[in-house]
Amino acid sequence: GQVVIGIASYQISGVGSYARVNGNPSVFIFAQIKGAFGGPPAFYITGFMGGFGYNSHLTLPAVDQVNTFPFVAGLDDPKVFGSANPTPLDVMRVLTGGSGKKAWVTPTTGETWIAAGVMFRSFELVLGRVLLVVTFGKDFEVTLLGLASMSLPQGATSNAYAYVELQLEAVFKPNEGCFSIIGSLTRNSFLLTKDCRLTGGFAFCMWFGSNPHAGDFVVTVGGYHPAFVVPAHYPQVPRLGFNWPVGGGVTIKGGCYFALTPTAAMAGGSLEVLYQSGNLRCWFTAYANMMIRWKPFYFTASIGISIGASYRLNLLFTTVTVSVEMGARLNLWGPPTGGVVHIDWYIISFSVRFGA
Numbered sequence: 001g002q003v004v005i006g007i008a009s010y011q012i013s014g015v016g017s018y019a020r021v022n023g024n025p026s027v028f029i030f031a032q033i034k035g036a037f038g039g040p041p042a043f044y045i046t047g048f049m050g051g052f053g054y055n056s057h058l059t060l061p062a063v064d065q066v067n068t069f070p071f072v073a074g075l076d077d078p079k080v081f082g083s084a085n086p087t088p089l090d091v092m093r094v095l096t097g098g099s100g101k102k103a104w105v106t107p108t109t110g111e112t113w114i115a116a117g118v119m120f121r122s123f124e125l126v127l128g129r130v131l132l133v134v135t136f137g138k139d140f141e142v143t144l145l146g147l148a149s150m151s152l153p154q155g156a157t158s159n160a161y162a163y164v165e166l167q168l169e170a171v172f173k174p175n176e177g178c179f180s181i182i183g184s185l186t187r188n189s190f191l192l193t194k195d196c197r198l199t200g201g202f203a204f205c206m207w208f209g210s211n212p213h214a215g216d217f218v219v220t221v222g223g224y225h226p227a228f229v230v231p232a233h234y235p236q237v238p239r240l241g242f243n244w245p246v247g248g249g250v251t252i253k254g255g256c257y258f259a260l261t262p263t264a265a266m267a268g269g270s271l272e273v274l275y276q277s278g279n280l281r282c283w284f285t286a287y288a289n290m291m292i293r294w295k296p297f298y299f300t301a302s303i304g305i306s307i308g309a310s311y312r313l314n315l316l317f318t319t320v321t322v323s324v325e326m327g328a329r330l331n332l333w334g335p336p337t338g339g340v341v342h343i344d345w346y347i348i349s350f351s352v353r354f355g356a
Contacts, residue, residue, distance in 0.1 A: 002014065002015045002016075002075075002088035002091055002092070003015075009035050009036060010033060010034065010035035011033070011034045011035065012031060012032070012033045013031065013032050013033075013075045013076060014029065014030065014031035014032075014075075015029075015030055015031075015075060015088070015091050015092070015095065016028060016029040016030070017092065017095075017096070017105070019107045021055060021107045021108065021109050022109055024055050024109050025054070025055065026053075026054065026055040026056055026107035026108070026109075027053070027054050027055070027056065028051065028052070028053035028054070028056045028058075028105050029051050029052060029053075030049070030050070030051030030071055030075075030115070031049065031050065031051060032047060032048070032049035032074060032075055032119075033047055033048050033049075034046060034047040034119065035047065039120070041122070041123050041124070042122050042123060043120050043122060044120060044121050044122070045118060045119070045120050046119045046120060046121055047118070047119035048116075048117070048118055048119070049071065049074075049115075049116075049117040049118070049119070049129075049131065050114075050115055050116040050117060051071070051114075051115050052112070052113065052114045052115070053105065053111075053112060053113045054112050055107060055108060055109050055110065055111065055112070056105060056106070056107060056108060056111060056112070056113065057105070057106045057107075057108035057111045057113075058104065058105055058113045058115075058133065058135060059102070059103065059104050059105075059106070060133065060143055060145070060169075060171075061145070061169070062169075063167060063168070063169040063182040063183065063184050063201070064167070064184055064186075066145050066146070066147055066167035066168065066169055067079075067147055067165065067167050067186050067188075068080050069104070069145065070091075070094055070095060070104060071104075071115060071117075071131055071145075072117070072129055072131050072145050072146075072147050073129075073147070074129075075091060080094060081094055110137045110138055111135065111136075111137040111138060112135070112136055112137050113133060113134065113135040113136075114133070114134050115131055115132065115133045115134075116131070116132055117129065117130055117131030117132060117145075118130055124154055125150050125152075125154050126148055126149070126150045127148065127149050127150070128146065128147065128148040128149075129146065129147045129148075130144065130145070130146045131144070131145045131146075132144050132145075133145065139173070139175055139176075140173075140174060140175060141171065141172070141173050141175075142171070142172040143169065143170065143171050143172075144168070144169070144170040144171075145168070145169055146166075146167070146168035146169075146170075147165070147166070147167050147168070148165070148166050148168075149163070149164065149165040149166070149188075150162075150163070150164050151163045151164075161191075161192055161193070162190070162191050162192070163188065163189060163190055164185065164189045164198065165185065165186040165188045165189050166183055166184070166185055166186070166189075167183065167184055167185075167186055168181070168182070168183040169181075169182050169183070170182075174209070176211060177207055177208045177209030177210055177211030177214060178205070178206075178207055178208075178211060179205070179206050179207075179208070180203065180204065180205040180206075180235065181203065181204045181205075182201070182202070182203045182204075182205075182235055182237065183201060183202050183203070184200065184201035184202075184237060184238060185198050185199060185200050185201065185238075191242065193244075195244060195245055195246075195247075196242055196243075196244035197242065197243050197244070198241075198242050199238045199239060199240070199241055199242065199243065199255075200221075200222055200237075200238055200239065200240030200241065201221075201222070201223075201237030201238045201240075202220065202221040202222070202237060202240075203218065203219070203220050203235040203237050204217075204218070204219050205217065205218050205234070205235055206218075207233070213231075213233050215262070216231075216233075216261075216262060217261070217262060218234050218235070218259065218260070218261050219259065219260045219261075220234075220235070220237060220257070220258065220259035220260070221237075221240055221257065221258045221259075222237065222238070222239050222240035222241070222255065222256055222257030222258060223236070223237055223238065223239050223257045223259070224257065224259045224266060225257075225259070225264075225266035225268060225289055225290075225291045226268075226289060227289075227291065227300075228259070228264065228266060228291060234261075239255035239256070239257055240255060240256050240257060241253065241254045241255025241256060242254055242255075249275050249276050249277040250273070250274070250275050251272075251273075251274045251275075251276075252271075252272070252273050252274075253270075253271070253272045253274075254269070254270065254271045254272070255269060255270055256268065256269035256270075257269070262294075263293060263294060263295070264291055264292060264293045264294065265291070265292045266289070266290065266291040266292070267289075267290055268287070268288050268289035268290060269287070269288060270285070270286065270287040270288075271284075271285070271286045271287075272284070272285045272286075273285075279311055279312040279313070279314070280309070280310075280311050281309065281310045281311075282308070282309040282310075283306075283307070283308055283309070284306070284307045285304075285305070285306050285307075286304065286305045286306075287302075287303070287304050287305075288301075288302070288303045288304075289301065289302050290302075297335070298333070298334070298335070299332075299333065299334055300331075300332070300333045301330075301331070301332045301333075302329065302330065302331045302332070303329070303330045304327065304328065304329040304330070305327060305328055306325060306326065306327025306328075306344070307325070307326055307327070308323060308324055308325030308326065308327075308346075309323065309324055309325075310322065310323035310324075311323075323346065324346045325344070325345075325346055326344070326345050326346070327343075327344045328341065328342065328343050328344070329341070329342045329344075334355070334356070335356075336355065336356035337355045337356060338353070338354065338355030338356035339353070339354055339355055340352065340353045340354075341354075
């Protein structure tokens with residue numbers, strides 16, 4: 001069932017379920033209250049939320065699903081329930097996996113969870129929600145879920161020139177010897193125009209105790225070096241960058257990254273401008289990648305730039321593509337220091353080597 005209570009400037013919404021599993025009672029309750037509770041400008045509280053489940057399993061979202069997780073997004077979020085005023089059946093259908101959807105709450109013997117959270121805004125710019133979830137029974141796990149958004153101008157919808165929405169998940173699993181903080185931008189983030197989509201993620205993970213990877217850690221913003229062999233237990237995060245179809249056949253893409261591990265440090269970025277109109281295609285690309293390894297000390301760096309154009313000719317019985325491109329690449333390594341510069345033109349190409 002579901003209950004909604006309005007008291008002056010406050011609104012309370014709650015949802016709950018009771019069932020029996022193998023003769024055992026299973027129950028969960030979750031509620032939220034919205035209103036102006038006050039606080040300093042940096043952390044002005046606009047609501048609270050919380051709940052618990054007994055003999056109930058709560059499926060926690062992946063970091064890219066936090067913005068659609070009902071207990072973080074809210075019991076009245078239209079992008080989760082399809083309406084700003086969902087019916088009780090709509091809410092329960094989303095929570096329990098009706099109509100073939102993923103079930104967030106499932107009656108399960110021997111599992112218990114408790115959740116508590118707060119809604120806030122900071123300096124009238126950032127709107128945030130934070131939910132702490134503790135699960136115990138078969139395993140003990142502490143998870144912090146967060147969602148924050150900012151629009152410029154503040155509160156703008158159709159005429160905003162910047163909107164950033166960040167989702168966060170921090171997980172502590174003492175039984176498995178793992179602690180992680182992972183965040184990513186949602187697909188709703190943009191800059192200057194809604195066509196200029198922002199992407200990116202970050203992560204900090206460490207392993208300890210009896211975990212097979214104890215002593216390992218990783219800090220990354222935007223991913224890893226293209227030549228770095230990413231261990232299977234490392235998180236994958238998207239490049240920090242943008243993708244902007246400007247219009248008139250022009251598209252601009254860019255990205256950057258940084259990562260630190262016990263064995264290496266790496267950083268880099270790229271920029272691409274593409275123009276296409278009919279059979280004509282023109283491009284400009286530039287990139288830089290660097291990686292340093294510790295034991296033994298070794299570094300490698302690469303920088304490249306190219307510009308070119310192509311045109312597809314439609315002849316009587318066939319098609320021919322004519323292209324022209326000029327570019328240069330520098331690969332540097334050491335110690336001992338050495339490298340090679342490669343020059344590539346459509347009629348000639350050559351390399352110049354130096355050092356070791």
